[in-house]
Amino acid sequence: MGGKFLISLDFELHWGVFDALSLETYQKNLENVRTVIERLIKLSDSYNIKLTFSTVGLLFAENKGDIKKFMPSKIPNYNNKELNPFRLINSIGETEKEDPIHYAKSIISAINKNHNHEIGTHTFAHYNCLASGQDIIDFTHDLTAAINIAKSMDIDIKSIVFPKNQIKQDYLEVCKRNGITSFRGTEEHFLYNPSIKTKNFLFIKFHRPFRFLDGYINISGHNTYSLDSLLDRSGLINLPSSRFLRPFIPRLSCLEFLKRERIKKAMQYAAIKGELFHLWWHPHNFGSNMDANFKNLEIIFKEYKNLNKKFGFESITMTGLTNQIKTRQYSN
Template sequence: MRNHGTFIISLDFELNWGVHDVFTLEQYEKNLLGTREAIDKMLELFDNLGIRATWATVGMLFFRNKEELMNNLPSNLPSYTNMEFSPYGKIGDIGENEEEDPFHYGQSLLKKISQYEGQEISTHTFSHYYCLEEGQTADQFEADLVASLKVSSTFGRPAKSIVFPRNQLNIDYLKICKKHGIESFRGNEKSWIYKESKFHKESPLKRMLRLADCYVNITGHNTYRLKNAGKAPLVNLASSRFLRPYEPKLKSLEKLRLRRIKKSLIHAAQNGEVYHLWWHPHNFGKDIEENLQFLTEILELVFRLNKQYGFESLTMGEATKIAFQLNEEKRYEKIRPQSHYEM
């Protein structure tokens, strides 16, 4: 029986494909260019402290050049009502390769990530696909997923876990994921303030409460037992906390933000529960030193909790395998007849 806790990191790796509909390239250029340095420093930090992580990667980042990308597009493109959500109309404007255009290609970064022990590459869909937006269909999602799994397999094996862009979980699409070999996903926290919604339907109140929840405990620790992650149809390795980037205007609140995370980590370690932390590498592309110092404090605590409680850093894939085993144990306990000595 597994009694110690689990620490999971997932990173939504997308570069400009994840923000093309929110910022102009000029508005977000500094973050995107700084992402490469931030990734180097994160990998070094993970390696030094034995931290394993899952890099949920947009499929478009895998290609060497535009020709390769164009030759591997999904067979059925999303027909969003708001076509600003679709990146396909913007491909004509991107550069020819990673050297010319570091905003839309990431193959060299993926190769670097793959060289580090304990770093897993999973899918963030092919095109940063929005599963709840109007106009798109299940068939289009399936075509996107197939294209994503095909290109991710060039880095060893097809992805086995998925992180849905903008956390737009569409329950109806989980069976499609299972059909194509996906075993787990990152769900949202249970509180209503984290409930999935369409991008432009997010209420200001929910945004305000989510921001406040980063500093004071509004929604609880958002930790859970791995054996309760379920498997119907996929294991739900739900989020515990989005690691917000450093904000100079809120510098005076940094100690509160750190304490909020540390208290939940300690709770998870002491109670044998899962703590799932996530962010985007581009969140660290600006104020790199401040963000890395904050992350270092978190991971050094995880390192100490591992020594004290056996709090274990796992990828989503590794945690999924254990969840399957725990579910089998639960099923066996239900069907196992009681012995004479247990009656």
């Protein structure tokens, strides 16, 4: 089996940033997500690239009544009350037309009808698995709600991307019991370990600048993965991230070449070695400086096309690759 090119997108709109970014500073990015996804699908299809949209369950709702209908019967009692998205319910609009940063059923429907891409879950309510105050029972209710609201659109959820990349081993077993077959793990380098980040003061203080630099120069390695090493002890297929595609920053435009080269070299390594390269970002990251971000992305897609022709490097969704790996395991 040749190398694989996987792209997963954390599709969350305001539900993913309400606890970190104010609408005063970030609303334009969120409002532009519809245009971003339209352009993204068009560009991806032109290069025969498949995407996995890991989608917050709340976005499937058609209106506030849907939210209340599918809402988990037990919600996490986070110690940090700012993490609770349900406190926003009374203040949001009634429908997608009225409030396009909290609903996205029409976008999800368009993605689903395209048939080239996958819709996975980003949990129902952007669940924080490592936060104090929640437990595995809360997570089970949240995941069940995410699966059920997707089923209302005839979408069968098979993959998960955990919000903020917060993963717990016993929660993976809950995923497996509920029909999930794959998840996006974190890079193996300690810089990307969210458990350390939540416990170690020095890591909290210094990890961000080193991770930022790692986007431009090779600190943590290529972060590509042998396809034979992806089975997690939970029984799920772990498809770890390789690189976060950082959005364009105008004042650092002189570094964009380095960012692209960092990604392209890792893609080349994966293609030659027959390994997985997994790129990810949030659609709202492209909500400002949109043309510059899409220029970078098309350069990456052109590199994919070259590697596809030269080495058979294949674009694939999370569940598509999971099925290939499982078929290969059964045939050996």
